[in-house]
Amino acid sequence: MATAAHSGKNYLNEKSGLWSWLTSLDHKRIGIMYMISVMIFFAIGGTFAMLLRWELFGAGPTIMNAHQYNQTMTFHGAIMVFMVIIPGIPAFLGNFILPLHLGAKDVAFPRVNLMSWYCLMVGSAIAFWSLFYHGSDTGWTFYTPYSVTTQNGTIWLVFGAFIIGFSSILTGLNFIVTTHKLRAPGMSFWRMPLFVWALYSTALLQVLATPVLAxxxxxLAMERLLGIGVFDPNLGGDPVLFQHFFWFYSHPAVYIMILPAMGVVSEIITAFSHKTIFGYKAIALSSVGIAAVSFFVWGHHMFVSGQSEIAGIIFSFITMLVGVPTAIKCFNWVATLYRGSVRFDSPLLFALGFLFLFTIGGVTGIILATVGIDVHFHDTYFVVAHFHYVMVGGTLMAIMGGIYYWFPKMFGKLVNEFWARLSFVFIFIGFNVTFFPQFVLGAMGMPRRYFDYLPEYEPLNRISSFGAWTIGVGFLIGLGVIIHGLLRGKPAGPNPWGAKTLEWTTASPPPHENFLVQPVVTAGPYEYR
Amino acid sequence: MASGGKHIIPFNVYIKVLLALLALTVVTVLVAQVHFGAFNTVIAMLIASIKAGLVLAIFMHLKYDDKLYVVWFGSAVFFLVVLWLFCWTDFYTRVFQGPIL
Amino acid sequence: MSTVSSSQHNNGHHHAHHFESAEAEYHASKFGTWTFLVTEILMFGGLFVGYILYHERYPQMFHAGSTFLDWRLGALNTVVLLFSSLTMALSIYYAQMNDKRKVLINLYITLACGFVFMIVKAFEYTSKFSHGLFPGKYFNPHEPHAIQLHQQFPDLAQYFSFYFTMTGLHGSHVLVGMGLIGWLIYRAHKGEFHSGYYTPVECVGLFWHLVDLIWIYLFPLLYLVG
Structure with missing residues (x-):
């Protein structure tokens, strides 16, 4: 075994051929497969986003009619939520990094891990199959009764989301068991890197919430096919019950999207300030805290749905509590940066971008959590801006930062730092130009989900569309940076950033079983100074 | 040869548990014939929970296993109750506004 | 991996390379199974929550619906499943005792109980269908008593929607469980299970008990309380 490393064998080149990838049980290869599929889905969902902004460039129909707009919007949302952001960090970065962080050879159930990737593929194929049945125009939330009555391929999209749900569950199951059972000797819970804590909390949500979506x-499918009358008021059902069930999953799902992003940011900030993270336990426990609170707040999506006012007030109050653990994290990150030896490389730029954008997204979330204000803002562009600040400004920034941070580990090569920073500049500026005007538009009363708007909203929408295209350019530059790094990148060495977590102690790219010698942990993860 | 941590439950304990489960099934059926109004549901759920507890503790070895499983399984039940409780709160505090359709 | 030494106390079974011992693999498998059971509880739980909410909203309608179910068949199936749970548990017990023959006997009995359960279920379903008691929009009763109740409770179909969805989802789990037990029987015939290695028996057993557990709640909810 020991000769493997010296002969230059690693997980990338130990076997070759497409088939060896498609049947690989190596968590690193599965992680890379997730990376490629998520990037393709992101390109598709992103193209839809560009088309949406093109349509909204001017008042009146521009490039599509109302029906096409509804379908584009539905697919943009469904693809980005189910196929990009939810698998984005856990299944791609998490798959690659979690066993390395724990000092393990693989995840607990490698076959299940491969199966979860196939679930994502099959589920996505089924979801796209709906395009042959005139697509779907319900929005990614599939609200009844419209989703039951609309005559198109909604059922396929629903079925696809159902299968993708299994992918998410299986990933979560694997991570929970791996974290409990496969830690290296000496790796106590309080010595786990914060990314592991974040992934663990995410996995709890994936396992506990996704079955309810299933x-x-x-x-919903039975309602469409058999008219079972659980959600249809004409048959004695209650459409609001659908929203309860849906958001019981989908609110925790929002934290499935953001928690691992916070984990990535924790890793990057401590590595690039070259300083022990401030408030390790507070950050670790606030991850679990966010996960726990997320199950009690789903009703804040339903303030104007016909839900009772008492329930609304209770949900509103509990929602405010989410701000506490989130703020704990933000303050600790800032405190870590304070008097650190900060290196402004591209991963840290994205982490700082995260901090800035996520704070705006989070604080506007508190505004929306207030029942009285939400009645005004509900279903306006204020909400659109809010959740894009959290999901794109939060999660996608963290994914980009994570890719640049772990790229040397994944492929053993360095990216071109100048172009990587340039991609950040385009994404960050473009992002704010796109979504900040949408806060204003929302406050002015522009409703979301419509393909047209009143003429007075036109100037801000123009700005927003220009911003969207700037983001598009930023991501294209990012893609170029990754491809260039793969083809022409300089050799990285095991630890280009001088970081302290376990993955940097092995070769880049790591060998098949990650570590040639089983690491033994004797200290915490961030022993800088 | 039981390797460390694997507890073997004696044969007759299994038999006793089955007899208890069957007896409780009879009790459930008998109680359902008597009318306690809304309490019928409560009693039935209570008996079912006792039965479930027996299956979990003995048949599924939870009593002698890692306590982590108890916490984990319990959390599933807990979050289920959360789902029910909030839906119920909504259903029963809505102000009925008369037939809309 | 040619480390024979790491599998001292499990003559024959080689644990996967990424576990340090067979013991660690056993515990991981069991924890994974429990985690899977957690997801099952929450999936069925959604149905139960829906059922309980509507049952509270329309108590008389649900009572009327339950009069179409024969509690004796439900009770029979309860007894069958409880007994199968015992034999499932015993098959693990005999695996711990290294008694291959009794492992097989108990697995066969468990499988047979699964068959009995599904046959009884099939009888129940066909009798419902023959009276036009279909779920949802296909609900079309043609028996005077049922027609009268349907007039009294126009949404009566909802009860049957719940009945068929819940028992159908449960029945599909019984079928999956039977498939898994068939797989155990195949492996037990090859003599793969013994006191040092019986992880699959234990994990399938946990799944089978969960199916039983769900039925323990379904029976009173559907057949008795109504």
Whole structure:
């Protein structure tokens, strides 16, 4: 075994051929497969986003009619949520990094891990299959009764989301068991890197919440096929119950998207300030805290749905509590940067971008959590801006930062730092130009989900569309940076950033079983100074 | 030869548990014939929970296993109750506004 | 991996390379199974929550619906499943005792109980269908008593929607469980299970008990309380 490293064998070149990838049980290869598929889905969902902004460039129909707009919007949302952001960090970065962080050879159930990737592929194929049945125009939320009555391929999209749900569950299951059972000797819970804590909390959500989505979508399909009357008020059902069930999953799902992003940011900030993270336990526990609170707040999506006012007030109050653990994290990150030896490389730029954008997204979330204000803002562009600040400004920034941070580990090569920073500049500026005007538009009362708007909203929408295209350019530059790094990148060495977590102690790219010698942990993860 | 941590439950304990489960099934059926109004549901769920507890503790070895499983399984039940409780709160505090359709 | 030494106390079974011992693999498999059971609980739980909410909203309608179910068949199936749970548990017990023959006997009995359960279920379903008691929009009763109740409770179909969805989802789990037990029987015939290695028996067993557990709640909810 020991000769493997000296002969230059690693997980990338130990076997070759497409088939060896498609049947690989190596968590690193599966992680890379997730990376490629998520990037393709992101390109598709992103193209839809560009088309949406093109349509909204001017008042009146521009490039599509209302029906096409609804379908484009639905697919943009469904692809980005189910196929990009939810698998984005856990299944791609998490798959690659979690066992390395724990000092393990693989995840607990490698076959299940491969199966979860195939679930994503099959589920996505089924979801796209709906395009042959005139697509779907319900929005990614599939609200009843419209989703039951609309005559198109909604059922396929629902079925696809159902299968993708299994992918998410299986990933979560694997991570929970891996974290509990496969830690290296000496790796106590309080010595785990914060990314592991974040992934662990995410996995709890994936396992506890996703099954409820499964049964909800199953009931929705039955409602469409058999008219079972669980959600249809004409048959004695209650459409608000669908929203309860749906958001019981989908609110925790929002934290499935953001928690691992926070983990990535924790890693990057401590590595690039070259300083022990401030408040390790507070950050670790606030991850679990966010995960726990997320199950009690789903009703804030439903303030104007016909839900009772008492329930609304209770949900509103509990929602405010989410701000506490989130703020704990933000303050600790800032405190880590304070008096650190900060290196402004591209990963840290994205982490700082995260901090800035996520704070705006989070604080506007508190505004929306207030029942009285939400009645005004509900279903306006204020909400659109809010969740894009959290999901794009938060999660996608973290994914980009994570890619640049772990790229040397994944492929053993360095990216071109100048172009990587340039991609950040385009994405960051473009992002703010796109979505900040949408806060204003929302406050002015522009409703979301419509393909047209009143003429007075036109100037801000123009700005927003220009911003969207700037983001598009930024991501294209990012893609170029990754491809250039793969082809022409300089050799990285095991630890280009001088970081302290376990993955940097092995070769880049790592050998098949990650570590040639089983690491033994004797200290915490961030022993800088 | 039981390797460390694997507890073997004696044969007759399994038999006793089955007898208890069957007896509780009879009790459930008998109680359902008597009318306690809304309490019928409560009693039935209570008996079912006792039965479930027996299956979990003995048949599924939870009593002698890692306590982590108890916490983990319990959390599933807990979040289920959360789902029910909030839906119920909504359903029963809505102000009925008369037939809309 | 040619480390024979790491599998001292499990004559024959080689644990996967990324576990340090067979013991660690056993515990990981069991933890994974429990985690899977957690997802099952929450999936079925959604149905239960829906059922309980509507049952509270329309108590008389649900009572009327339950009069179409024969509690004796439900009770029979309860007994069958409880007994199968015992034999499932015993098959693990005999694996721990290294008694291959009794492992097989108990697995066969468990499988047979699964068959009995599904046959009883099939009888129940066909009798419902023959009276036009279909779920949802296909609900079309043609028996005077049922027609009268349907007039009294126009949404009566909803009860049957719940009945068929819940028992259908449960029944599909019984079928999956039977498939898994068939796989155990195949492996037990090859003599793969013994006191040092019986992880699959234990994990399938946990799944089978969960199926039983769900039925323990379904029976009173559907057949008795109504």
């Amino acid at each position: 049964i909800t979508l199953l009931l």
